[in-house]
Amino acid sequence: MKALGIDIGSRTVKCVLMEEDRVVYTHKCLNSYDPVKAVKEVLNGINYDVMLATGYGRSLAQRMFGAKTVTEIKTFAVGARYLVPNCRTILDIGGQDTKAIALNEKGKIIKFEMNDRCAAGTGRFLEVMAKALGYEIEKFGQAALEGEDEIQISSMCTVFAETEVVSLLARGKKTRKYCPCLTQGYRQPHCGDA
Amino acid sequence: MKKEIDYQLWKNEVWRLKEKIEEVTGNKITAARLKAAIKMINDRRRVLQRLNRLRRAIPTPISGRDALLINQISFYDDPKRFTEKISALCDELEERVKKKEGVVPEGTVRLLLSGCPMAVPNWKLPYVVESSGAVIVDEESCIGERNTRDLIDESGETLEEMIDNIVKRYMNIDCACFTPNKERIEHIIQLAKEYKVDGVIHYTLQFCDPYLVEAYKVEKVLEKEGIPVLRIETDYSMEDIEQLKTRVEAFIEMLK
Numbered sequence: 124m125k126a127l128g129i130d131i132g133s134r135t136v137k138c139v140l141m142e143e144d145r146v147v148y149t150h151k152c153l154n155s156y157d158p159v160k161a162v163k164e165v166l167n168g169i170n171y172d173v174m175l176a177t178g179y180g181r182s183l184a185q186r187m188f189g190a191k192t193v194t195e196i197k198t199f200a201v202g203a204r205y206l207v208p209n210c211r212t213i214l215d216i217g218g219q220d221t222k223a224i225a226l227n228e229k230g231k232i233i234k235f236e237m238n239d240r241c242a243a244g245t246g247r248f249l250e251v252m253a254k255a256l257g258y259e260i261e262k263f264g265q266a267a268l269e270g271e272d273e274i275q276i277s278s279m280c281t282v283f284a285e286t287e288v289v290s291l292l293a294r295g296k297k298t299r300k301y302c303p304c305l306t307q308g309y310r311q312p313h314c315g316d317a
Numbered sequence: 318m319k320k321e322i323d324y325q326l327w328k329n330e331v332w333r334l335k336e337k338i339e340e341v342t343g344n345k346i347t348a349a350r351l352k353a354a355i356k357m358i359n360d361r362r363r364v365l366q367r368l369n370r371l372r373r374a375i376p377t378p379i380s381g382r383d384a385l386l387i388n389q390i391s392f393y394d395d396p397k398r399f400t401e402k403i404s405a406l407c408d409e410l411e412e413r414v415k416k417k418e419g420v421v422p423e424g425t426v427r428l429l430l431s432g433c434p435m436a437v438p439n440w441k442l443p444y445v446v447e448s449s450g451a452v453i454v455d456e457e458s459c460i461g462e463r464n465t466r467d468l469i470d471e472s473g474e475t476l477e478e479m480i481d482n483i484v485k486r487y488m489n490i491d492c493a494c495f496t497p498n499k500e501r502i503e504h505i506i507q508l509a510k511e512y513k514v515d516g517v518i519h520y521t522l523q524f525c526d527p528y529l530v531e532a533y534k535v536e537k538v539l540e541k542e543g544i545p546v547l548r549i550e551t552d553y554s555m556e557d558i559e560q561l562k563t564r565v566e567a568f569i570e571m572l573k
Contacts, residue, residue, distance in 0.1 A: 195567075196567035231571075237564055239550070239561075239564075
């Protein structure tokens with residue numbers, strides 16, 4: 124049996140095709156103003172027997188493609204244990220929110236925390252800051268570890284923090300110095316909870 | 318701490334309210350009228366208590382949304398008519414409970430909603446919860462259990478005695494605006510057991526800081542008791558509905 128899992132997130136659409144216990148195909152694309160189109164693009168040419176949808180667009184996939192739905196929190200729990208069988212803590216930095224999930228020794232979810240409507244603390248924050256400083260998101264974390272911890276950014280809000288970064292750049296500060304303070308917030312509140 | 322001096326302060330306010338009502342309405346509040354009114358409002362509380370007791374049945378005979386609406390209406394409907402109608406509804410629900418006819422199938426996740434009152438038209442969270450496959454079986458809230466739990470002592474004969482009894486009844490309330498308010502947490506645990514809930518959703522209306530502060534204590538104590546809690550802070554607007562759905566659905570998945 125071929126089972127397709129699709130995650131329709133706020134920023135990207137991802138799919139994984141599994142045949143029995145093996146991953147046979149994966150694909151990822153940016154989401155857009157038209158999520159149905161993005162999903163169709165991801166599904167193009169894939170044959171599957173059942174579909175399970177998760178992410179903010181999961182009920183859309185249920186209506187449009189007859190998918191079964193489950194929340195990201197549960198799929199993370201199952202997926203993380205599949206990849207790392209003794210995993211107990213999951214941190215998901217998503218486009219729209221960040222989730223910290225605690226599992227018991229059997230892999231059952233015992234608690235989760237999630238930020239709500241604000242973009243502060245989300246993956247989108249990191250994306251905006253990386254762009255403002257001219258980094259690709261994939262390299263931003265490494266740059267943070269190598270940067271010098273001198274500059275403090277006092278805003279948590281994505282919009283205000285970007286304004287702060289832009290004004291500091293205009294005063295001649297070097298970009299490398301920012302990265303640690305812009306990623307620090309993630310290590311503190313989220314990991315503290317988890 | 319609720320001290321004697323607080324009762325005195327509150328008592329003065331109730332007397333001032335009595336005078337203001339007389340001034341605004343032109344009606345005199347006499348001992349006989351107040352006695353009848355106390356009885357009438359107690360009857361309304363009794364019928365709501367009866368409704369809530371019926372919700373303890375498994376499967377529960379009425380949805381949380383309907384029960385919340387009934388509690389909301391109780392504030393402005395004619396009290397006599399309301400009591401009569403809800404009494405008739407309870408008769409019907411009693412029959413359903415006997416026949417084991419639930420509003421949801423047996424085995425549905427049962428939740429207690431605890432925290433801020435939900436006034437009309439605030440049905441957002443109950444809607445999200447009950448459209449995600451769970452059922453709310455009680456509201457530990459001022460529009461719910463906290464409003465109906467305590468009756469006013471009906472034994473007062475003079476106006477002074479009756480007003481004293483009103484003062485005592487309202488001072489007994491375990492709203493988060495009191496501190497240290499330990500009785501509220503004990504009460505949530507008791508309700509969670511009586512209503513056989515699988516979990517508690519603690520709801521704070523945004524900017525209602527007393528409940529927001531107490532949410533932390535409630536969560537710690539309930540976790541120690543082995544009762545799962547989901548803390549939600551939101552308002553009347555619909556913009557965070559998808560985020561709420563994700564959290565509520567994940568909480569229900571966790572309880573299944």
